[in-house]
Every structure is written in C-alpha cells, then in structure tokens.
Amino acid sequence: MEQNKLLLIGVGGIGSEIIKCLLLSGYTEITCVDLDTIELSNLNRQFLFREVDIGKSKAQVICERSKRFNGSAKLVPLHSDIKTKGPSFFSQFSVVVTALDNVGARKYANMMCRITKTPMVDTGSAGFNGQVEVFLPGLKCFECTPIQPPKTYPVCTIRRNPEKMVHCVVWAKEEFKKEFCSKTYDSAEDEQYNELLFLKYFDQGIKDLLALKDFWKGKRKPTPLGNSKTFLNEKKEKTEKGQENNDQPQEMRIFEPQEYATLFLKSVRELAKKRVQLSRPLIFDKDDPLALAFVACVANLRAFIFGITMQSTFEIKGIAGSIIPAVASTNAIVAGIAVKEVTNVLGWLKTKKDESCKSTWVGIPPKRILLQPFRLENSNKKCLVCKLQCITLKANVEQILVKTLIKEVAKELDFESATLGFGSNCIYDPYDEMEENLEKKCCQFKIEHDSIVELDDTEIDFNVKVIIVHDPQIKEQQFQIVFHGDKPKPTTKEEQEEEEEEESSLSKNKPSIVGNTGVSETIEIIDLIDESETIILNKPDIIKEKKDLNLFQQLPNQLDRKRNFSNMSVNDEIEKNNDKTIDIEKDENAEKEIKQNMKKTRKIPNNDKKNQKKPEIISIDLD
Numbered sequence: 272m273e274q275n276k277l278l279l280i281g282v283g284g285i286g287s288e289i290i291k292c293l294l295l296s297g298y299t300e301i302t303c304v305d306l307d308t309i310e311l312s313n314l315n316r317q318f319l320f321r322e323v324d325i326g327k328s329k330a331q332v333i334c335e336r337s338k339r340f341n342g343s344a345k346l347v348p349l350h351s352d353i354k355t356k357g358p359s360f361f362s363q364f365s366v367v368v369t370a371l372d373n374v375g376a377r378k379y380a381n382m383m384c385r386i387t388k389t390p391m392v393d394t395g396s397a398g399f400n401g402q403v404e405v406f407l408p409g410l411k412c413f414e415c416t417p418i419q420p421p422k423t424y425p426v427c428t429i430r431r432n433p434e435k436m437v438h439c440v441v442w443a444k445e446e447f448k449k450e451f452c453s454k455t456y457d458s459a460e461d462e463q464y465n466e467l468l469f470l471k472y473f474d475q476g477i478k479d480l481l482a483l484k485d486f487w488k489g490k491r492k493p494t495p496l497g498n499s500k501t502f503l504n505e506k507k508e509k510t511e512k513g514q515e516n517n518d519q520p521q522e523m524r525i526f527e528p529q530e531y532a533t534l535f536l537k538s539v540r541e542l543a544k545k546r547v548q549l550s551r552p553l554i555f556d557k558d559d560p561l562a563l564a565f566v567a568c569v570a571n572l573r574a575f576i577f578g579i580t581m582q583s584t585f586e587i588k589g590i591a592g593s594i595i596p597a598v599a600s601t602n603a604i605v606a607g608i609a610v611k612e613v614t615n616v617l618g619w620l621k622t623k624k625d626e627s628c629k630s631t632w633v634g635i636p637p638k639r640i641l642l643q644p645f646r647l648e649n650s651n652k653k654c655l656v657c658k659l660q661c662i663t664l665k666a667n668v669e670q671i672l673v674k675t676l677i678k679e680v681a682k683e684l685d686f687e688s689a690t691l692g693f694g695s696n697c698i699y700d701p702y703d704e705m706e707e708n709l710e711k712k713c714c715q716f717k718i719e720h721d722s723i724v725e726l727d728d729t730e731i732d733f734n735v736k737v738i739i740v741h742d743p744q745i746k747e748q749q750f751q752i753v754f755h756g757d758k759p760k761p762t763t764k765e766e767q768e769e770e771e772e773e774e775s776s777l778s779k780n781k782p783s784i785v786g787n788t789g790v791s792e793t794i795e796i797i798d799l800i801d802e803s804e805t806i807i808l809n810k811p812d813i814i815k816e817k818k819d820l821n822l823f824q825q826l827p828n829q830l831d832r833k834r835n836f837s838n839m840s841v842n843d844e845i846e847k848n849n850d851k852t853i854d855i856e857k858d859e860n861a862e863k864e865i866k867q868n869m870k871k872t873r874k875i876p877n878n879d880k881k882n883q884k885k886p887e888i889i890s891i892d893l894d
C-alpha cells in the first residue's frame with residue numbers, strides 16, 4: 272500500500288469519505304484534486320469541513336484535516352480542474368479514484384486512464400442509491416455503457432396542454448430565461464411592463480391557445496385570468512380561506528392564486544430593476560429568491576389556469592432544481608467499497624487476474640439487496656474510447672510546424688488524408704481552405720507539453736491521438752514518434768462488420784449508474800433547434816425519488832437504476848442523445864410538431880463526424 276501513489280479526483284461528499292478510508296486502511300500517498308471551494312451547504316455531509324473553512328480550497332483543507340488519520344502520510348492537494356491535467360500527470364499513479372459530480376470530468380478522467388493504462392475506480396451516489404465501478408485497462412471502460420439519454424416532453428405538452436405541475440415549472444423556467452436571460456436593458460421597463468407580461472402569460476396567451484379549436488376537442492380547456500386588476504378583485508371573497516392553517520413557513524405554504532398574482536407583478540418589477548442595475552442578462556438560479564418567486568408564481572398561476580393542483584414554493588424549487596437529497600450513509604458505504612476495490616485493483620496490477628475486482632451497486636431494502644456486486648465486463652467493441660489508439664510525439668512545440676506534424680506523422684502511420692484537431696478546434700482539414708495553418712508553429716495553436724492532438728482520416732475509419740511531449744532541446748526535424756505497443760492501424764472491414772454484428776450486450780441486465788451526491792440538475796432543458804423550438808428534458812428522477820423517500824419501503828424498485836448523472840452538461844446530453852431512438856408520446860399533434868421541429872434541427876458540432884446522427888427526441892412518462 273505504501274508504495275502506491277493514488278489519485279483522488281473530487282473531494283466532496285464521497286471523496287472526503289474516501290480519503291479518510293484510504294488513510295485508515297494504510298495508504299500513504301494520495302494526491303487530491305478538486306476545483307472547488309467549500310460552501311455552507313457542504314457541511315452537513317462533508318464531515319471534515321468546518322464553518323471556518325467556507326471559501327477555502329476543498330483540496331487544501333481536506334489534506335490538512337486528514338492528517339489526523341495518519342500524520343506521516345504524503346497528501347498532495349491540487350486546487351484545479353482535472354481537465355487541465357494531461358497524460359504525464361495521470362501516469363504517476365497506480366490507481367485513479369473518481370468521486371465527481373458530472374459526466375464531463377468523469378469522461379475526461381476515463382480517457383486519460385485509458386491512454387495511460389491506469390485502472391480507475393469510479394463512484395457515485397444519488398439519495399439511497401450508489402455505485403462503485405472498476406475500470407481496468409483492456410476491460411470495460413466508463414464510456415462502454417451508454418449514458419442514459421435525456422428524456423423529453425413533447426413541446427406541445429409544455430406549451431399548450433400541461434397536465435402536471437412539472438410541465439408548468441418547465442414552462443415558467445423557459446419564460447424566465449426568454450424574458451430575463453437573453454436581453455440587457457439600459458433603463459427600467461415602462462410602468463406597464465409587469466401588467467403586459469401578466470396579460471401575455473395568463474390572459475392573451477391562453478386565449479390564443481383556446482383559438483386552436485380542434486386541439487381542445489375532448490380536452491379540459493384552460494381559463495384565462497383577464498387583466499391583473501379584475502383578477503385581483505376576486506381576492507376579497509377568497510383570502511380568508513387562504514389565511515387558514517398557516518403555521519408553516521412561507522415557503523411551505525400554498526397561497527391563493529391572487530396572492531401569486533400580486534407576487535408575480537412585484538417580482539417582475541424587481542427582476543427588471545435588477546437587470547438594469549447589473550446591466551447584463553440574468554441567470555436562472557433556483558437559490559435566487561427573486562428568480563424562484565417568479566417561477567413559483569408563474570407555475571402556480573399556469574397550474575390554476577389549467578386546473579392543476581398548485582404547490583408550495585418549496586416543492587416548486589425541488590422540481591425546478593431537481594434536488595435529490597444527499598445521504599451521508601450512502602456516501603460512506605460507497606466510499607468503503609471503493610477503498611476495498613482499490614486494494615483489489617492493486618492485487619490485479621500484480622497478478623493480472625481480475626476475479627477479486629467487482630463493480631458494486633448500492634441499493635436498499637426491502638428487496639434485501641443492499642450491495643449487489645457484478646463481475647467486470649469486457650470492452651464494448653463500439654466504444655470509441657476503448658478503440659482509441661495513441662502515440663507519443665516528442666518534439667519542440669516552439670519549432671515544429673503543423674505541416675511537419677501532419678505530414679510526417681501521417682506518413683509514418685499510413686494515413687491517406689489526415690485532418691488535425693486539437694480540443695474542439697480543427698487546425699487542418701484537407702477539404703477546407705486551411706493551408707495557411709500548415710505553415711504555423713504548433714505552439715501558435717496552444718499545443719504544448721502534455722497536449723493531445725488528434726489525427727483523423729475522413730476516408731477510412733482511422734483516428735489516432737497524439738500525445739505531445741515537449742522538449743526544447745529537439746530541433747524541428749528531429750522529432751521522435753513513440754508507439755505504445757503496436758503501431759496504430761485503421762479499422763479493417765472485417766472488424767467493422769464484427770462490431771456491427773455484436774450488438775452490445777453490455778449492461779443489459781445491469782443497473783445503470785447513478786450520478787453524484789447531493790444537489791443535481793437532472794431537469795435540464797436543451798434547445799436543439801432555434802430559440803426553444805424543442806424542449807428536451809432529462810427525466811426528473813428526483814420527483815420519483817423525493818416521493819419515494821417517504822415510502823422508504825418502495826424504493827428498491829429502483830434496482831433498475833438508470834444511469835443517471837447529475838450536472839450533466841448540455842453537450843454531454845446532446846452527444847449522448849445522438850444515438851437514441853424516438854419514443855414520442857402517443858399524441859398525434861405532438862408527434863407531428865416534433866417531427867417538423869426535427870427537420871429544423873441545427874447541426875451539432877462534433878469532431879467525430881462519422882458518428883454524427885441527428886439528435887432525436889424521447890418522451891417521458893413521469894408517473
């Protein structure tokens with residue numbers, strides 16, 4: 272144990288448990304990377320942090336506080352984004368342990384671990400569920416299992432015919448974004464601004480919907496509210512009822528619709544003022560009381576119009592932010608298993624026998640399957656990360672020209688016609704007019720030591736990652752190409768056919784992984800077309816889980832746990848959404864509308880042109 276250097280990425284809810292368990296188990300050399308600082312909301316479950324630590328680097332504080340478990344351990348804190356670390360950083364470690372809260376960073380760590388052939392132990396939790404997955408070089412990697420696609424609502428449910436509060440909340444959030452997050456104003460709106468919005472949302476907008484006569488056949492029609500004055504006048508008869516039974520905090524109470532109308536008018540005025548003060552568009556944040564007040568009022572008034580039961584601001588906040596409560600015990604269980612797996616992986620490094628390594632799902636009673644271990648699986652032949660081929664190029668980036676890099680490396684690897692990419696930029700494409708880039712030096716494109724550039728052949732299925740090792744001593748033409756094992760080669764026709772035949776059986780019977788600890792952003796609206804033509808919504812597991820938290824006994828039905836990452840970035844989702852099937856709600860109008868919208872779908876930037884498919888839309892049933 273003492274000879275092994277470990278890398279722990281993320282020291283939040285699970286990570287701070289892992290470091291403790293590692294030290295108490297006898298590990299002595301651990302590098303901790305985290306890009307974040309400590310917040311008040313972390314203290315309820317990240318037990319090594321104290322109030323005085325708020326605002327300080329998580330990595331720094333965790334290393335200081337963890338010394339109590341072993342004063343002589345070598346703990347190295349790094350307050351940085353893991354995505355800034357390259358292969359030479361990763362290759363220092365025997366095992367990488369990830370305790371992250373987003374897919375992007377996990378994918379990055381996975382890629383680095385594949386490139387450097389380092390085992391990775393990935394952890395995650397959401398409420399009472401969690402998992403520890405072990406990824407050994409040569410076997411299944413993090414990207415072998417497709418990540419659960421975002422679920423969507425047909426746009427017409429949101430826009431025309433909401434049936435549940437969540438539909439109203441999604442609409443309210445969208446309207447907030449349209450109204451406050453895309454425009455800047457130099458001066459306050461006119462007096463009538465809030466009234467105009469009131470009419471647009473709750474009166475004229477509804478009347479416009481009612482004008483679609485055919486649409487309402489057999490459906491319950493919404494009732495427009497009129498102008499705010501008339502609507503507020505109805506208050507007198509109702510308020511007394513609204514005052515009853517009100518010992519609960521404001522946030523937990525459900526008010527009369529008229530009170531939401533008053534609060535709506537006030538919140539619009541204040542949001543408009545705030546936008547002028549900041550002289551920039553606003554950002555939706557569920558923790559901003561003003562933004563939340565707007566969304567709660569709009570959602571409740573819309574619910575009232577459509578005959579849906581109104582809910583408290585607290586409940587609406589849960590829906591708007593998709594909050595899954597973090598459970599410290601789940602994190603502790605996951606951390607304990609992760610440390611056990613680190614030890615198993617070290618055994619594997621010696622023996623290359625993987626029997627003892629397992630991926631484990633953490634569930635709950637009454638199915639009595641608290642822990643469910645699975646044997647490690649083989650790689651998915653279709654996994655682009657597992658198929659990844661790489662070489663190292665030792666060169667002087669201040670001298671070597673793009674031309675030299677492309678021509679010489681491509682020649683060595685038998686490329687027919689190569690494009691050169693770096694990150695999301697295309698540096699050279701033979702079919703584009705990019706000749707002038709050929710004469711530039713690599714460093715002009717910020718290619719530096721430990722950068723990874725990508726050579727891709729558009730004619731054949733051939734993609735090679737080139738890890739750059741900068742050496743200032745090397746002259747331009749004296750670069751050196753180092754193969755990692757065999758020389759990379761294009762995928763042969765037979766291999767391609769084999770891949771197609773072998774429909775991935777991976778994880779068909781397996782639960783898929785849950786995301787992180789704590790607050791998640793599972794409801795994410797993604798606009799694939801122009802300004803909100805289509806709304807894609809990740810299934811808000813939260814709603815199910817929150818309800819289920821009270822019904823503790825029923826939770827285990829979730830042993831079909833979805834691969835459910837929280838804080839998934841929009842790109843992650845779009846990327847994963849590319850290869851999913853359509854399953855549109857049985858609503859003909861919705862189907863038609865979505866199909867029309869699909870035609871308008873804009874091109875999604877993706878380096879991997881061959882895998883580019885049209886994003887598709889999946890419907891969701893929240894029951």
Ligand SMILES: Nc1ncnc2c1ncn2[C@@H]1O[C@H](COP(=O)(O)OP(=O)(O)OP(=O)(O)O)[C@@H](O)[C@H]1O
Pocket residue numbers: 280281282283284285286304305306307308312313329351352353354370371372373376597787788789790
């Ligand atoms: N790219 C990254 N590089 C380094 N650390 C990261 C990166 N992405 C996320 N992290 C860290 O991973 C940790 C995940 O921990 P956790 O899921 O408990 O989230 P949290 O931010 O601590 O809590 P919460 O979001 O629930 O309030 C966080 O400390 C976060 O800063």
Ligand SMILES: [Zn+2]
Pocket residue numbers: 411412413414415650651654655656657658
């Ligand atoms: Zn893979």
